[in-house]
Amino acid sequence: MKVVHDRPWHPAVTTLAIAALTVMPTLPAHAAVSTTASAPTPRPAVTTSPAPQPAFRADARLPQPRALVHGVADPSVWWSFDGRSARPRLVALGADGRVRATYTVTGARRWDALTIVKGENGAGTLVLADLAEARSGRGVLSLYRIPEPARPADGRLAAQPFKVGFPDGPHEAGTLMADQREGRLYIVTRASTSAAVYALPAVLNPGLDNVLTRIRRLPFAVRGGAFTRDGRVVLRAPDALRVLSGVREQVTHVIRLDAAGAAAGAANPGPAFGVSADGRRALLADTGARPMFRAVALPAGAKAGRPRPSSTVALTERSRPVSYPVGDGLPGGLIGTGALAGLGLLGLLGGGFYLRGRRRDG
Numbered sequence: 001m002k003v004v005h006d007r008p009w010h011p012a013v014t015t016l017a018i019a020a021l022t023v024m025p026t027l028p029a030h031a032a033v034s035t036t037a038s039a040p041t042p043r044p045a046v047t048t049s050p051a052p053q054p055a056f057r058a059d060a061r062l063p064q065p066r067a068l069v070h071g072v073a074d075p076s077v078w079w080s081f082d083g084r085s086a087r088p089r090l091v092a093l094g095a096d097g098r099v100r101a102t103y104t105v106t107g108a109r110r111w112d113a114l115t116i117v118k119g120e121n122g123a124g125t126l127v128l129a130d131l132a133e134a135r136s137g138r139g140v141l142s143l144y145r146i147p148e149p150a151r152p153a154d155g156r157l158a159a160q161p162f163k164v165g166f167p168d169g170p171h172e173a174g175t176l177m178a179d180q181r182e183g184r185l186y187i188v189t190r191a192s193t194s195a196a197v198y199a200l201p202a203v204l205n206p207g208l209d210n211v212l213t214r215i216r217r218l219p220f221a222v223r224g225g226a227f228t229r230d231g232r233v234v235l236r237a238p239d240a241l242r243v244l245s246g247v248r249e250q251v252t253h254v255i256r257l258d259a260a261g262a263a264a265g266a267a268n269p270g271p272a273f274g275v276s277a278d279g280r281r282a283l284l285a286d287t288g289a290r291p292m293f294r295a296v297a298l299p300a301g302a303k304a305g306r307p308r309p310s311s312t313v314a315l316t317e318r319s320r321p322v323s324y325p326v327g328d329g330l331p332g333g334l335i336g337t338g339a340l341a342g343l344g345l346l347g348l349l350g351g352g353f354y355l356r357g358r359r360r361d362g
Contacts (some may be wrong), residue, residue, distance in 0.1 A: 001133055001147070003044070004207060011070030016347065018286060032075065038088065040320070042257075044242075044250070044251040044252055044253055044254050045253050045254070045299075046251065046253075046254045046256065047253060047254065047255055047256070052182075052294035052296045053275065053294060053295050054294055055097070055283055055289060055293045055294060055295045055297075056095075056096050056097025056098075057097055057291070057292050058091040058097060058285065058290045058291050058292075058293065059091075059097055059098050059099040059290075060092065060290060061099045062080060062081075062082055062093070063082060063084060063093070063290055064082055064083050064270070064288045064289065064291075064296065065080045065081070065083070065091075065270070065271075065272040065285055065291070066080065066082065066083030066088070066113075066114070066271055066272060067079070067080050067081060067113060067115075067141075067211050067271070068080055068272045068273060068274030068283055068285070068293075069114060069115050069116045069226070069274055070116075070274065070275075070277045071092075071116065071124060071148060072118050072124025072148055072180075073123070073124050073148050073149070073150045073151075074125065074150075074151075074152075074335055075277035076094070076277075077092050077093065077094065077100065077152060077281070078093040078094075078095075078097075078274065079091070079116060079126060079148075079273065080093060081111075081114060081115070082221065083112070083271060085108065086110065087246050088105075088110075089102050089103055089105065090102070090103040090105055090114075090126070090146075090154070091103075092152035095295060097294065100152040101149070101152035101153050102154055103149070103155055103156065103157045103158045104155075104157070104228075105128070105144075105146065105153070105156075105157050105158075105159050106156060106157070107144065107158050107159035107160065107161060108128055108142075108144040108159040108161065109130075110130055111129055111142075112130060112131055112132055113130075113131050113173075113175070113176035113197060114127070114176070114332050115127050115176045115177050115178045115185070115226075116125065116148060116178060116284040117180065117183055117184075117185060117299055118180050118183060119183070122146065124147075124148030125145055125146070125147060125148060126146040126147075126148050127143060127144070127146075127178065127185060127304065128143070128144040128146065128313060128358075129141060129142070129144070129164075129172060129173075129187070130142045130143075130177045131173035131176065131187070132173075134165075134166060134171055134172075135170055135171070135172050136170050136286060137170065138165060138169070138170070139165055139166035139168070139171055139210060140157060140163055140165040140166075141163075141164055141165075141173065142162070142164075143161070143162040143163070143164050143200075143204070144159035144160065144161055144162070145159065146159050160206065161206060162204045162205075162206050162210060163206075163208070163209045163210065164187075164204070164210045164211075164212060165209045165210065165211055166198065166211075166212050166272055167211050167212060167213070167214065168214070171189045172189060172190045172197075173187050173189050173190060173224045174188060174189065174190025174195075174223065175187065175188035175190070175223075176227050177225045177233075178227065179231065180227060180229060180249065181227075181231050182231075183200060183219065185199070185200040185202070186198065186199055186200070187212060187229070188218075188222045188225055188235075190221070190222065190223070191302075192221055192354040193219075193220070193221055194218060194219055194220065194221065195217070195218040195220070195221060195222040196214055196216070197214070197216050198213060198214050198215065198216070199213050199215050200213040201213075212289050215247070215248065216247075216248060218238050219239055220233050220235075220242065221239060222237060223236045223237065223271075223273070224236035224271065226273065226274055226275040227247075227275070228275055228279030228298070229277065229278070229279050230279060230294070230301045230329050231245075231246055232244060232246065232279070232301045233247050234275050234282055234298065234304065236273050236284070237284075239257055240254050240255055240256045240257055241254070241255040241257070241282055241296060241298075242254055242255075243255070243298065243299060243301075247344060250354070253299045255294075255296060255299075265328045270284075270286060270287045270288075272285040272291075272293070273306075274286070276295075278302075279298065279301060280297065280298055281295040281296060281297055282295070282297055282298055283296075283321070284296065
């Protein structure tokens with residue numbers, strides 16, 4: 001029996017091996033270039049906001065509004081709550097800012113964020129969140145679902161609780177928003193110079209800790225946010241409104257809240273922030289008691305098309321949580337995939353030359 005392990009490699013195998021070792025260390029760099037340099041980053045159009053126009057003043061029964069989202073059942077209704085109260089009540093506002101109905105919420109201890117999402121049947125679901133709860137411990141916060149009343153009328157609403165956790169520990173979350181086209185909920189963290197966007201699972205289970213998925217980082221601070229009906233995202237930064245063409249897309253417009261806004265009292269707005277149902281204006285509240293809500297015109301977006309196919313947020317007890325995928329595509333891009341295929345071919349050729357050598361010596 002002959003030992004062939006000390007035989008020299010065939011020249012073709014040696015050449016392929018050297019080429020493979022040369023390519024392998026550069027794979028991450030080539031892969032990064034292939035995924036990021038395929039399309040140039042669009043330059044946002046910076047515009048100076050005209051003086052924000054007064055829309056309405058907060059009702060006396062809503063002295064310090066904390067949130068502002070338009071209804072699904074009736075888009076002329078604005079939903080909000082009083083951030084001053086330890087046990088706030090939901091408030092339905094009319095287009096003039098007057099309170100049309102107030103609701104006591106049972107099953108929810110406290111909350112500091114509000115949004116609304118459209119379900120599979122077209123009905124609205126109000127979603128409350130205690131974002132401050134995620135600042136400590138395991139980074140888990142409470143989320144509550146409430147069916148939106150079809151017609152505002154004083155009463156009581158029962159909340160269904162859920163637990164949602166960050167995958168990377170505690171965070172100071174500051175914004176809860178929903179994409180009506182996808183039926184997807186998002187949470188944006190709050191920091192002084194940047195923010196991170198997390199997506200909730202497609203299905204939430206009240207019996208388990210549902211894990212958020214981080215989808216991107218934003219190089220600016222976020223103090224509020226909302227989707228328009230055509231899928232754009234309007235984020236309120238400390239000094240400007242930034243409009244993104246999508247939650248994963250780039251900033252297309254920057255609306256400065258500069259001297260013109262300061263003169264109207266909107267340069268340092270309060271926490272309440274919303275976008276109108278038609279997506280044409282953003283509403284910001286002044287600071288102080290019974291603030292004035294002021295409207296800022298938004299740039300025109302693409303015409304609303306058919307919703308993108310996706311799983312709506314069912315918030316069901318029967319399904320297990322499903323994570324939101326970060327992205328699709330071949331691993332490492334086209335160059336990375338080609339290099340992996342080349343390594344596989346190298347293995348096949350090496351094996352063939354090895355067997356051929358054994359037969360020749362045998």
